Amino acid sequence: MMDKQQTQEFIAKRVAQELQDGNVVNLGIGLPTLVANFVPADKSVDFQSENGFIGLGPVPADGNEDWNIVNAGGSCVTILPGGVFFDSATSFGIIRGGHVDITVLGALQVAENGDIANYMIPGKMVPGMGGAMDLLSGAKKVIVAMEHTAKGNPKLLKKCNLPLTAVKAVDLIITEMGVIEVTPEGFVLVERNPEYTVEQIQEATEATLHVSPKLKEMAV
Amino acid sequence: MMDKQQTQEFIAKRVAQELQDGNVVNLGIGLPTLVANFVPADKSVDFQSENGFIGLGPVPADGNEDWNIVNAGGSCVTILPGGVFFDSATSFGIIRGGHVDITVLGALQVAENGDIANYMIPGKMVPGMGGAMDLLSGAKKVIVAMEHTAKGNPKLLKKCNLPLTAVKAVDLIITEMGVIEVTPEGFVLVERNPEYTVEQIQEATEATLHVSPKLKEMAV
Amino acid sequence: MDKRITLKEAVDMIKDGSVIMVGGFLACGTPDKLIDALVSKGVKDLTLICNDTGTPERGVGKLVATKQFKTIYATHIGTNKETGRQMMAGETEVHLIPQGTMAEQIRAAGYGLGGFLTATGVGTEVEKGKQVLEVDGKTYLLEKPLKADFALIYADVADTKGNLKYRGSTRNFNPVMAAAADVTIVEARKVVPVGEIDANDVVVPGAFVNYIVEEK
Amino acid sequence: MDKRITLKEAVDMIKDGSVIMVGGFLACGTPDKLIDALVSKGVKDLTLICNDTGTPERGVGKLVATKQFKTIYATHIGTNKETGRQMMAGETEVHLIPQGTMAEQIRAAGYGLGGFLTATGVGTEVEKGKQVLEVDGKTYLLEKPLKADFALIYADVADTKGNLKYRGSTRNFNPVMAAAADVTIVEARKVVPVGEIDANDVVVPGAFVNYIVEEK
Numbered sequence: 001m002m003d004k005q006q007t008q009e010f011i012a013k014r015v016a017q018e019l020q021d022g023n024v025v026n027l028g029i030g031l032p033t034l035v036a037n038f039v040p041a042d043k044s045v046d047f048q049s050e051n052g053f054i055g056l057g058p059v060p061a062d063g064n065e066d067w068n069i070v071n072a073g074g075s076c077v078t079i080l081p082g083g084v085f086f087d088s089a090t091s092f093g094i095i096r097g098g099h100v101d102i103t104v105l106g107a108l109q110v111a112e113n114g115d116i117a118n119y120m121i122p123g124k125m126v127p128g129m130g131g132a133m134d135l136l137s138g139a140k141k142v143i144v145a146m147e148h149t150a151k152g153n154p155k156l157l158k159k160c161n162l163p164l165t166a167v168k169a170v171d172l173i174i175t176e177m178g179v180i181e182v183t184p185e186g187f188v189l190v191e192r193n194p195e196y197t198v199e200q201i202q203e204a205t206e207a208t209l210h211v212s213p214k215l216k217e218m219a220v
Numbered sequence: 221m222m223d224k225q226q227t228q229e230f231i232a233k234r235v236a237q238e239l240q241d242g243n244v245v246n247l248g249i250g251l252p253t254l255v256a257n258f259v260p261a262d263k264s265v266d267f268q269s270e271n272g273f274i275g276l277g278p279v280p281a282d283g284n285e286d287w288n289i290v291n292a293g294g295s296c297v298t299i300l301p302g303g304v305f306f307d308s309a310t311s312f313g314i315i316r317g318g319h320v321d322i323t324v325l326g327a328l329q330v331a332e333n334g335d336i337a338n339y340m341i342p343g344k345m346v347p348g349m350g351g352a353m354d355l356l357s358g359a360k361k362v363i364v365a366m367e368h369t370a371k372g373n374p375k376l377l378k379k380c381n382l383p384l385t386a387v388k389a390v391d392l393i394i395t396e397m398g399v400i401e402v403t404p405e406g407f408v409l410v411e412r413n414p415e416y417t418v419e420q421i422q423e424a425t426e427a428t429l430h431v432s433p434k435l436k437e438m439a440v
Numbered sequence: 441m442d443k444r445i446t447l448k449e450a451v452d453m454i455k456d457g458s459v460i461m462v463g464g465f466l467a468c469g470t471p472d473k474l475i476d477a478l479v480s481k482g483v484k485d486l487t488l489i490c491n492d493t494g495t496p497e498r499g500v501g502k503l504v505a506t507k508q509f510k511t512i513y514a515t516h517i518g519t520n521k522e523t524g525r526q527m528m529a530g531e532t533e534v535h536l537i538p539q540g541t542m543a544e545q546i547r548a549a550g551y552g553l554g555g556f557l558t559a560t561g562v563g564t565e566v567e568k569g570k571q572v573l574e575v576d577g578k579t580y581l582l583e584k585p586l587k588a589d590f591a592l593i594y595a596d597v598a599d600t601k602g603n604l605k606y607r608g609s610t611r612n613f614n615p616v617m618a619a620a621a622d623v624t625i626v627e628a629r630k631v632v633p634v635g636e637i638d639a640n641d642v643v644v645p646g647a648f649v650n651y652i653v654e655e656k
Numbered sequence: 657m658d659k660r661i662t663l664k665e666a667v668d669m670i671k672d673g674s675v676i677m678v679g680g681f682l683a684c685g686t687p688d689k690l691i692d693a694l695v696s697k698g699v700k701d702l703t704l705i706c707n708d709t710g711t712p713e714r715g716v717g718k719l720v721a722t723k724q725f726k727t728i729y730a731t732h733i734g735t736n737k738e739t740g741r742q743m744m745a746g747e748t749e750v751h752l753i754p755q756g757t758m759a760e761q762i763r764a765a766g767y768g769l770g771g772f773l774t775a776t777g778v779g780t781e782v783e784k785g786k787q788v789l790e791v792d793g794k795t796y797l798l799e800k801p802l803k804a805d806f807a808l809i810y811a812d813v814a815d816t817k818g819n820l821k822y823r824g825s826t827r828n829f830n831p832v833m834a835a836a837a838d839v840t841i842v843e844a845r846k847v848v849p850v851g852e853i854d855a856n857d858v859v860v861p862g863a864f865v866n867y868i869v870e871e872k
Contacts, residue, residue, distance in 0.1 A: 022657045024863045044657050046863070050539065051465040052609045054861055067468065068596075068608030074466035074519065081851030082817045084858040085608060087615040087643075088465075088491070089547045092540025096560065096768030097835055099863045120565075125528060126536065127518025128492075133566065134540030137559045138768050167563035242441045244647045264441050266647070270755065271681040272825045274647055275639065287684065288812075288824030294682030294735065301635030302601045304642040305824060307831040307859075308681075308707070309763045312756030316552030316776065317619055319647045340781075345744060346752065347734025348708075353782065354756030357775045358552050387779035544769070553760070554789070554796035557770030573770070575800065580770035584791060607856055640823055641857050 007147060007176045010193075013038045013220035014174050015104055015145045019045045026050060026095065026135055028105040029073045032145050035104055046083075048100055050091050050131040055083020072131070092131065096138035103139035105132060106146045107170075109160040112186040112207040114170040116144065117162035129165060136166035148175035154206040156180070156187060177201045179218060185210060191218045221415075227367060227396045230413075233258045233440035234394050235324055235365045239265045244274060246315065246355055248325040249293050252365050255324055266303075268320055270351040272311050275303020292351070312351065316358035323359035325352060326366045327390075329380040332406040332427040334390040336364065337382035349385060356386035368395035374426040376400065376407060397421045399438060405430060411438045442600045445651045450625050451477040454486075454590055457510075461489035461546065461586075461617045463593040466519060467499030469610030471594045471627030473655055475499065479506055487511040489546070489588055491539065491613055493523040507531070513586065515539040538566060541583050543616055549585035550619025550648070556583055591621035595644070598628035599635070602649025603642045611643065618648040625651045658816045659868045666841050666869050667693040670702075670806055673726075677705035677762065677802075677833045679809040682735060683715030685826030687810045687843030689871055691715065695722055703727040705762070705804055707755065707829055709739040723747070729802065731755040754782060757799050759832055765801035766835025766864070774799055807837035811860070814844035815851070818865025819858045827859065834864040841867045 002010060012034035019025060019035075021043045027033050036056070039045050047056035049071045056071060057078035065076040079085070086094075094100060107118040116136060119129045136142055149155055156173065173180040178201050179191035187205065190212045192198060202209045222230060232254035239245060239255075241263045247253050256276070259265050267276035269291045276291065277298035285296040299305070306314075314320060327338040336356060339349045356362055369375055376393065393400040398421050399411035407425065410432045412418060422429045451474065454460065464470030478486075479502050488509045494501030501520045503509060511533040517523040526532035537545070538560045548556055557580035561567055571582040593614040595604035604626060606614070618624050631654045667690065670676065680686030694702075695718050704725045710717030717736045719725060727749040733739040742748035753761070754776045764772055773796035777783055787798040809830040811820035820842060822830070834840050847870045 048863075049609070051468070052612050053855070054863055055855065066608065068610050070466065070468045070609055072465075074468065079608075079855050082815060082819065082862070083855045084819050084861045085606065085611055085855050086858075086861060087611045088539070088543035088613045089616045090861075092543050093763075093767030093835065094861065094863055096540050096558065097766050098768060099835065115563075125521075125524040127524070128514060128516035128536040129538050129566075130516040131539040133538040133564065134560045137562070138540070164564045268647075269825070271684070272828050273639070274645055286824065288826050290682065290684045290825055292681075294684065299639050299824075302599060302603065302646070303639045304603050304645045305639050305822070305827055306642075306645060307827045308755065308759035308829045309832045310645075312759050313547075313551030313619065314645065314647055316756050316774065317550050318552060319619065335779075345737075345740040347740070348730060348732035348752040349754050349782075350732040351755035353754040353780065354776045357778070358756070384780045548772070552775075554773030554775065554791050554794060556764070556772040557798075559768070559770065573798075575770050575798075578770060582773075582789075582791075605856070640821070 002176065008034060010176055010220055011145050011174055014179065014218055015143055016040065018102065018143060019043060023101040024048055024054060024099060026100050026103045026139065030106055032104040032106060048094065050095065052087060052091050053079055053083055053085045055080040092134050095134050098138060098140050100139040102141045102143060103135040104143045104145050105135065107144045107155065109155050109157050109162055110144055110170050110173055111157050111160045114168040114182045115160050116165050116170050117160040118165045120163045122163065132165050136169040141171050142169050144170050144173045146175060148177040149204050154204060156205040156207055158207045177204060188212050189215060191216045193218045222396065228254060230396055230440055231365050231394055234399065234438060235363055236260065238322065238363060239263060243321040244268055244319060246270060246320050246323045246359065250326055252324040252326060268314065270311050270315065272307060273299055273303055273305045275300040312354050315354050318358060318360050320359045322361045322363060323355040324363045324365050325355065327364045327375065329375050329377050329382055330364055330390050330393055331377050331380045334388040334402045335380050336385050336390050337380040338385045340383045342383065352385050356389040361391050362389050364390050364393045366395060368397040369424050374424060376425045376427055378427045397424060408432050409435060411436045413438045443602045443649060443652045444600060444631060445653060447473055447477050447653050450474060450651060450653050451481050453623060454478065454483055456483055457485045458590055459487040459588045460590045460592055461588040461621060462500050463612065463614035463617050464499050465491050465609065465612040467494040469594045469612050469614055470494065470499040471592050474592045474625065474627050474653065475502055478503060484508050485510040489513045489586055492516045493520040495519050496522050513537060515542050542586065543613065545583055545586035546613065546620045547616040549587035550616060553585065555585060558583055588621040589623065591617040591624040593617050593624065593626050595626050595628045597630050597632060597637065598626055598652050599632050599637050601634050602626060602646030602652055603637050604644035605637055605641060606643050615644045618644045623650050624648055625653060627653050627655060629655050659818050659865060660816060660847060661867045661869060663689055663693050663869050666690060666867060667697050669839060670694065670699055672699055673701045674806055675703040675804045676806045676808055677804040677837060678716050679828065679830035679833050680715050681707050681828040683710040685810050685828050685830055686710065686715040687808050690808045690841065690843050690869065691718055694719060700724050701726040705729045705802055708732045709736040711735050712738050729753060731758050758802065759829060761799055761802035762829065762836045763832045765803035766832060769801065771798050771800045804837040805839065807833040807840040809833050809840065809842050811842050811844045813846050813848060813853065814842055814868050815848050815853050817850050818842060818862030818868055819853050820860035821853055821857060822859050831860045834860045839866050840864055841869060843869050843871060845871050
């Protein structure tokens with residue numbers, strides 16, 4: 001069994017395999033941020049920060065912080081050569097206009113039709129959707145990267161019961177249990193973590209999991 | 221009697237009196253372009269060129285042309301210190317958003333409700349409206365600068381019969397005969413060229429000219 | 441035309457009940473001196489349009505702490521628990537807007553558009569109360585312009601005409617806000633004479649700017 | 657990722673019937689080498705989206721002279737009598753669009769908006785066939801996005817990733833077109849290595865650009 005950090009890194013490593021050479025990618029806060037650490041060496045990927053740049057680089061060394069360069073979480077970062085700064089209207093033009101190839105986000109719930117809920121729990125303090133709704137409706141490919149369940153409770157559902165962040169938006173779900181494509185027929189399990197049987201993954205999933213005839217083992 | 225050139229300069233000089241310190245002004249091609257030559261020395265006025273800059277300067281001396289700096293008529297011009305280049309979406313954002321204080325254009329016809337026709341004569345080759353419709357709907361103040369009649373035929377009408385460029389757009393009309401405000405009550409003559417009587421100006425105008433109780437003589 | 445004024449002249453214009461939009465993203469690119477002066481002035485019942493409400497100690501968060509806002513339009517308030525508390529307690533009216541939609545609404549106001557169609561928010565709570573249009577087989581929300589009495593924005597360098605340049609991610613909402621208010625006041629790290637900024641490198645044209653306060 | 661290709665590789669992509677948008681304003685800021693190569697290739701039945709049609713000898717006017725367009729969307733064709741002749745003779749379908757509306761339509765396509773509301777053209781011939789909406793007491797036309805198969809644009813300097821800079825009034829429609837086509841090809845006066853353009857001074861992000869042809 002992997003611990004929490006191992007689980008998150010396992011998922012992030014598998015997400016990183018989805019990135020193609022030349023892609024512009026936006027990573028959500030939390031687990032998705034880890035994906036940047038695992039980009040294959042032979043691929044050139046540009047990360048977008050929705051607060052205003054492409055070319056997001058590593059966190060600066062202590063003492064080298066420039067507080068004029070922060071990421072969408074407000075942390076000090078750097079910009080790589082070939083990067084570009086822009087304003088928020090341009091940033092979301094890039095996002096909404098389909099110029100972001102992949103966005104990676106977490107979720108509270110995903111439904112088998114691709115609906116996603118990830119910003120609001122009624123009765124709890126609502127932090128706001130930030131750029132999530134625009135990313136979900138605009139990015140060419142939406143990957144949800146998250147733990148398969150919330151303390152054993154399924155997050156992959158027939159239908160979301162939390163307020164939606166976007167309708168029919170999710171293309172691919174990557175968890176510690178497997179890789180699931182969202183298709184017109186519903187969830188299709190295309191890769192399985194060998195640590196789990198198909199039955200175990202189905203048990204942790206409320207909606208029906210169609211098993212791909214080409215089911216592979218996850219390798220990270 | 222003024223000849224054609226004198227008439228145009230007379231009108232342009234009078235238009236120049238309307239420019240206020242700090243104004244951003246867009247001048248149409250032809251007569252309106254002359255206005256730039258008569259800006260009062262104590263006023264700082266920035267001219268906008270809708271193809272992409274503010275700070276339009278004089279025509280360069282022969283041999284000093286930079287073909288990367290042309291005006292909306294395609295002629296070589298210059299940019300003054302403090303000027304700024306931008307793209308067409310920004311340029312028309314400036315125009316549409318009311319950040320151009322005054323636009324000066326010619327017209328084929330102006331109606332007493334402010335309707336204007338200045339881009340199209342049915343049956344003749346249609347050159348296109350260019351930026352005129354946006355300027356008319358967006359500029360804070362629209363001044364029509366033109367000769368009062370077309371070879372004796374009135375251009376200030378009860379109603380335009382040519383296809384409109386914009387509806388209820390004109391604020392002020394300046395001709396060689398006088399200065400006419402467009403008000404909810406119709407045309408109001410506020411200044412008169414002393415060479416013409418009010419009756420002569422009315423005769424050259426199809427719509428009713430209300431004479432302002434504060435009627436002044438035009439002085440340029 | 442020199443657009444420089446003092447910090448005091450700037451805040452003197454802002455009255456109780458004013459609608460202000462403030463640049464910055466988690467307090468990066470926020471006009472801090474203007475915020476501090478508004479805190480000192482104690483002006484109240486303000487309406488805020490801003491990406492977020494900073495933190496309780498930084499950015500517009502300081503004005504949240506002093507309860508100077510009646511209404512807030514933001515995309516995310518998660519970094520300032522006091523905003524959430526005021527919202528839950530019904531002390532402050534908070535409207536949450538998708539970030540791209542807010543940027544575009546502000547641009548629409550400044551650029552003279554009556555609204556725009558976006559797929560962002562279709563089928564979500566954001567759709568409530570809005571006109572839904574189908575165009576060429578796709579469903580969109582009609583989003584309206586968002587304007588203010590005052591835009592309080594930041595710039596790295598301004599010339600005295602108000603032409604602005606930025607550095608890093610301080611840009612964010614500042615350029616769109618510049619055009620979208622009746623009065624735009626820039627807090628500039630540095631003010632230079634006209635002609636010192638290359639006309640090809642200006643990010644915000646001075647035509648959008650009314651006043652400049654220099655950071656000192 | 658080096659986006660440079662040869663002029664031949666660029667024009668090889670463009671086929672009979674393609675929809676192209678071309679940057680430039682009266683041939684200032686037009687990708688001349690790409691135009692010349694299209695003339696040589698003789699590709700036909702093109703649809704053009706461009707501010708104007710240049711002159712018979714300059715800019716896209718060369719492609720008008722060789723009758724390579726089936727349809728033209730422009731704001732002004734008065735500087736090229738041949739376009740007017742083809743229009744009057746019914747040889748070419750010409751759609752005239754207000755300049756600000758065209759710029760915004762192209763931006764809407766590139767920035768993922770379903771359309772926008774503008775007062776430009778209300779009560780004129782431009783209104784014909786369009787949805788008229790009243791919002792908060794004001795009347796607007798709903799204008800839809802304008803997109804293309806190929807954007808052929810110009811830049812003064814490009815880095816190999818496609819980040820672009822401009823000089824003077826060559827900018828015009830080039831930046832908005834960059835985002836609005838399936839494939840964007842830049843003709844750059846000069847190409848520099850990545851990192852040579854200051855990230856604060858880039859006008860068009862390389863994310864919009866697919867290919868670069870260097871002027872030689």
